[in-house]
Amino acid sequence: MELIWSSLPSLMEGALVTIKITVFSLGLGLVLAIPIAFGQVYGNKLIKLVISFYEKVLRSIPLLVILFLVFYGFPRIGVRIPAFTAAVIGIGVRSSAYQSQVFRGAIQSVSGSQLKAALSMGMNSMQAFVNIILPQAVRIAIPPLTNETAIVLKDTSLAYALGVIDLVRHGGYIISTTYRPLPIYSAVAVIYLIMTLTINLSLAKFEKKLKIPGIGIEERAR
């Protein structure tokens, strides 16, 4: 117990890096995913084909391989990037392939008659998407995105392989001086668990907050 206590500051430092990678990769994934989903629903055949290729490729390659490709690939084209950035790009781009699927489903589940109504009052497609479709799609997407967030959080541990000093690597450092792998990895596991639960809880709260009154079970006005 003493060992875990004394390791905590170092582990927390690692956890902070883990959180940073998670937030940045999810953000990158989200920024890419929304236009991808838009293109997939409203784009022409070529756009749809390119997007579907992009998704298939990213979802077929193990994340570790994607990370290595980013990490060793960028210097090849003359761009030097730190391991942290490589991890964010790799994890973020892969997450965009999954998040775009979530958003595509969510966009498609908003009824076509609402889009028709929006266009018929003079909105262009972009205005209709931003003002009518997206706000509803985001609400529908929250539960599956919660899932994706938890997956990304856990997958950041692979950044370890690039030399990023995240939670797992901090644990490794402590183990290399104390030779006590089990208690340290248990502590690491508990920290991941706490972070995942926190994400689930806060996104569930967020979902509740955004809930549209009258949809779902509750008393209806007459």
Added chain:
Amino acid sequence: MKDKNILTVENVYKSFGENSVLRGVSLSIKKAETKVIIGPSGTGKSTLLNNINMLIPPDKGDIYLEDEKITMENIHKIRQEIGFVFQDFGLFNHLTALGNVSIGLLKVKKMDKQAAKELAIEELDRVGLKDFADSYPAQLSGGQKQRVGIARALAMQPKLIFFDEPTSALDPELIGEVLNVMKELAREGMTMLVVTHEMGFARTVSDEIIFMENGNIVEQGPPEQLFNNPRVERTREFLFKLTELYGEGGE
């Protein structure tokens, strides 16, 4: 004559693959007129409305709003001037009744918030739903939803309003409240083109009934003429069936 028309449709054709839905339809509406389009399902009534505001562009034919030819270039401006009320309401589920009515004013007409809100409340009041401004669509009855749909169309201050079977998705008990709003609009001089099976409304409110079948206008004329002295036998047959089905519409 054309300069007096609010809407002029000239020889519109539309096919979906092999299926030709509109085969040269022409019609016009003058200010403050209410015209009702009737006809069997699959006759192209809804397609015609969707062709006019280019939600589904026609294959051939010219359409004018007043003197302006409707094209894909001016369509966003034109659509602001043609209200559209849908069979399945098309209300925005994430917005309150007030939000539904004001969003077009805010985002399309770029009105400032306060002015948009005032106008939206006024239009909700006009359809009898001022007290429901803060309700979401899922909290409203079908009739209330459709009245919000009408208020939303009215708020844009359109030159005319299309109604595409506005009462077909409603429980019989709720049809009356929607028809009453529409009658009131007709009385106030709103220009309306209505696709409906409500014979009572067609008979008492419309200036002209247009009977369509198989993508053509079979006959059009004032309600008395169509009900009492149709020129075409098919019109008599169809009206007889509708009246049998929906009654006289007991005013």
